[in-house]
Amino acid sequence: MTGWQTHSAVGIEYLERPGEGPALVLLHGIGSQAASFTPLLPFLAPELRVIAWNAPGYGGSDPLAQDWPVAADYSRALERFLDALALPRVMLLGHSLGALMAASFAAARRERVARLTLAAPALGHGVPRGGQLSSAAQSRIDDLERLGAAALAEARAARLVHAPEQNPEALELVRAGMSRVTLPGYGQAARMLASGRLLDDAERLSVPTDVIVGAEDRVTPPDGARRAHDALRAAARGRFTLLPEAGHALYQQAPARFAAALELTPEPAA
Incomplete structure (x- = not known):
């Protein structure tokens, strides 16, 4: 895995490309892992310190204690992680x-x-913790239990890539x-997705926030990403970028164009 070093802190396994500049922290999606950001690495400025975590319950990271966590539980895990790495302020991409x-x-x-990027953002389904899971969330857990991870990937992966036969x-x-x-990590993440309410958090954001989505994304379509961008306060509203000929896995399918769309100049601390 050229360019990465593998480490662990406070029960979180993570990949790091050392750099003397600002830190960019990368948070992967539900069916992914830290190494998914490998194609992006060559297109990021070499001075950046790039850190990609394996979310709780993924790779070598410990799962969360809650069977049904909410986004704030992962947020607290992220805070402990950044504290352990002595990173008081970072650029963050999810x-x-x-x-x-x-x-x-x-x-x-x-x-x-210092700056936030929401890439192909999942809005969440707004189900109260402990309520009835949405069919989409429940099917994720059922498919993994019934099929196993390899068969799950075989069944679902093509939907994340635009024109998969050509890519x-x-x-x-x-x-x-x-x-x-x-x-349990995947099940915890599926339940968090079910309870997620991104638009509520978007309205509370006061840091510069950019939104990037693939024009051909069938998992989190562009209209949802536009809703997230529109929900931002004027002071927090950064760029909205629609990447043509890219699906949900946009930083894997089009890493150079994705990197070019990123705004990686940290805003000065208030």
């Missing part, structure tokens, strides 16, 4: 489910986020990452 985690953290800890490398990256998901 993809899909990771956008729910990132927005929750930035809304609660604005002083710790076999991106498809294989998505499939490989999804084939490594396990319980």
Whole structure:
């Protein structure tokens, strides 16, 4: 895995590319892992310190204590993680489910986020904790239990890539990452997705926030990303970028164009 170093802190496994500049922290989605950001790495400025965590319950990271966590529980895990790495302020990027985690953290800890990027953001389903899971969330858990991770990836991966038959490398990256998901972490993440309310957190954000989505995203379509951008306060509303010919796994399918769309100049601390 060229460029990455593997570490662990406070029960979180993470990948790091050392750098002398600002820290960029990357939060992956529900069917993914830290290594999914590998294609993006060559297109990020070499001075950036890039950190990609395996979310609680993914890879070598400990799962959360709650069977049904909400976004704030992942936010608190992220705060402990950043404290352990002595990172008082970072640029934060969340993809899909990771956008729910990132927005929750930035809304609660604005002083710790220099800039926020929501990539292909999942809006969440708004189910109260402990309520009836949405069919989409329940099917994720059922499919993993019934099929196993490899078969789950075989069944679901193509939907994340635009024109998968023309993009076999991106498809294989998505499939490989999804084939490594396990319980209880995946189940916890599915329940958090069910209870997520991204638009509520978006309205609370006061840090500069950019939104990027693939024009061909069938998982979190562009209209949802536009709703998230529109929900931002004027002072927090950064750029909205629609990447043509890219699906949900946009930073794997189009890493150079995704990197070019990022605004990675930290805002001065207030």
